[in-house]
Amino acid sequence: MILVNIISFFLLYYLKKFFGGENFSPELKKYFKFGMLGAGILALAGITKIPPKLLFDFLSLALAGGIIFLIINSPELEEQKNLAVTPLPILVVQVVKFILETFLPSYYEVIDKYLAAAGFFAIIWAVTMWLNHRKEMKAIQIERMISKEKERQLFLAQERKEELERLVRARTSEIQNQKEELLQALNHLKSTQEQLVQQEKLASLGQLTAGIAHEIKNPLNFINNFAELSEDFLKEIQEEVQKENGQMDRENLQDLLEDVKSNLKKIRHHGHRADNIVKSMLMHSRGEKGEIKNTDLNALIREYTNLAFHGMRANPNPINVEIALDLDESLKPILLNAEDFSRVILNLTKNAFDAMRDKINGVSSDYKAKLEIRTKELEDKVLLEIEDNGPGVPEEIKDKLLMPFFTTKKGTDGTGLGLSITHDIVKSHGGSLEIQSKVGEFTRFRILLPNSAT
Amino acid sequence: MKILIVDDERDIEDLFKQKFRKETRNLGLELVFAFSGQEALNILGSENPPEVMYVFSDINMPGMSGLEMLSIAKERFPQIQISMISAYGDSENYNKAMESGAKGFFTKPVDFEALRKEIVKILTK
Numbered sequence: 001m002i003l004v005n006i007i008s009f010f011l012l013y014y015l016k017k018f019f020g021g022e023n024f025s026p027e028l029k030k031y032f033k034f035g036m037l038g039a040g041i042l043a044l045a046g047i048t049k050i051p052p053k054l055l056f057d058f059l060s061l062a063l064a065g066g067i068i069f070l071i072i073n074s075p076e077l078e079e080q081k082n083l084a085v086t087p088l089p090i091l092v093v094q095v096v097k098f099i100l101e102t103f104l105p106s107y108y109e110v111i112d113k114y115l116a117a118a119g120f121f122a123i124i125w126a127v128t129m130w131l132n133h134r135k136e137m138k139a140i141q142i143e144r145m146i147s148k149e150k151e152r153q154l155f156l157a158q159e160r161k162e163e164l165e166r167l168v169r170a171r172t173s174e175i176q177n178q179k180e181e182l183l184q185a186l187n188h189l190k191s192t193q194e195q196l197v198q199q200e201k202l203a204s205l206g207q208l209t210a211g212i213a214h215e216i217k218n219p220l221n222f223i224n225n226f227a228e229l230s231e232d233f234l235k236e237i238q239e240e241v242q243k244e245n246g247q248m249d250r251e252n253l254q255d256l257l258e259d260v261k262s263n264l265k266k267i268r269h270h271g272h273r274a275d276n277i278v279k280s281m282l283m284h285s286r287g288e289k290g291e292i293k294n295t296d297l298n299a300l301i302r303e304y305t306n307l308a309f310h311g312m313r314a315n316p317n318p319i320n321v322e323i324a325l326d327l328d329e330s331l332k333p334i335l336l337n338a339e340d341f342s343r344v345i346l347n348l349t350k351n352a353f354d355a356m357r358d359k360i361n362g363v364s365s366d367y368k369a370k371l372e373i374r375t376k377e378l379e380d381k382v383l384l385e386i387e388d389n390g391p392g393v394p395e396e397i398k399d400k401l402l403m404p405f406f407t408t409k410k411g412t413d414g415t416g417l418g419l420s421i422t423h424d425i426v427k428s429h430g431g432s433l434e435i436q437s438k439v440g441e442f443t444r445f446r447i448l449l450p451n452s453a454t
Numbered sequence: 455m456k457i458l459i460v461d462d463e464r465d466i467e468d469l470f471k472q473k474f475r476k477e478t479r480n481l482g483l484e485l486v487f488a489f490s491g492q493e494a495l496n497i498l499g500s501e502n503p504p505e506v507m508y509v510f511s512d513i514n515m516p517g518m519s520g521l522e523m524l525s526i527a528k529e530r531f532p533q534i535q536i537s538m539i540s541a542y543g544d545s546e547n548y549n550k551a552m553e554s555g556a557k558g559f560f561t562k563p564v565d566f567e568a569l570r571k572e573i574v575k576i577l578t579k
Contacts, residue, residue, distance in 0.1 A: 214541050214542075217541060217563070218463060218541075221563040222463075222469065225469050225473070225566075226468075226469065229469075229472045229473065233472075259472055262468065263468075263472070266465055266468065270465070306516075309516055310514065313514050313542075314542060320518070320519045321516075321517075322516065322517040322518070323516040323517065
């Protein structure tokens, strides 16, 4: 029976050592404490043989049964339930032994040997079970460790992921800020560019103002003069009509009437002319875009070459220049944004005048400045050439000529945008611009436009 | 008496013809017209001796300017009187014209009464 107590003690000790601690409720700990104490006392009592054997045996079995009952019924020991089974056969053998010894001593003597054998097997079985349980427990522990490690790794990974996410968020907002700043800078640049383009427009308008004033003055003078003449003629006609029959000079009357008629026609013509000039001036000063419509390119060239010429003449440092227009009269109207395209003509003629002025100031007096403007209808294109016999363009700056802000003009003479804008306008019409030049001889701007004549 | 008017505006012909209608009919004035400096020199050079006695020329014309025409014409036909007409009454043009031997300098819009007086003076000389 001492064995039962040792087993009881060992069972409690083992469970407490390996599975006790935090997991155990204080109540369970108390059971364990008293259980171990009880087992210890019983074992000692068994050795000293102080209590009567019957009581000792009964208490020992009761304690062992109580412990097994405790193991099976404690939720904290769910996994250790198998352990409760371990000493069960020993206990059964001891119980049987106890019952037989106490109540049927005659039988006991007969099966004592069998009981001893059963007790032996029960011990082997208990040991085997216990070893098994230990193995299982170790496996569970390893599994626990693995899952704990996994959990740790997962936690670390989670932490790392959060750290990365934080970094990404920080970087994203940084990039977002930078993007916003860049966007602002871009918008600023855009509006500056628009302002520059507008300024360039106004600059070319300023250049034209004198030419336009001159151009308007001419038709207005004609209108005034022809109106005044017509008034005089009508007075004369009135006088003639009031003469006596026979004295009336019919021929003179006829002449006067013809003149008045033709004068009125001229007044209308010149009024129309002035009107057009004002219209085109307004077109230039307004910031809005013109519209693409069928346009007589030759007429546009005539009008704006003339304006550019008079503008140049009216501005400081006018030069004498022969303007030769060689326009293909078979050219039908093509689709153009007249407002934009007129600036191509103005810019290129102004550019030519400036170039030729440089040559006039630089070379001997027998140089005659000449500007030639040609149009020609090709199969599916319209060719426009503006050629001056100025100083020409050196090969090394030819490519730069169309770049914004590139200028060979000193000081405030040029914005450096004229040719770049010209190029943009040509491109927006689906056309191409090519510069051909020979230093000292000529510069030729060759523009090819799609022939959209219908 | 022949007077040559040089201007690149075509309607100047009708205008002058009408303005000097009476002088043409009554005082024997004959008006000829050229529409460029070169054409003016051609007309002057085509007559020998030149019949044109007086030239009124615009300054701003494409190609040969009035001032260029003036100095060439004055060199070749010093006896012909030439007056300039300019839309721009700047002193630079005026000085150049006078240096090149111009007789007078009129600004646009042309004061036809002043011009008429000048012409009548020549006609009645």
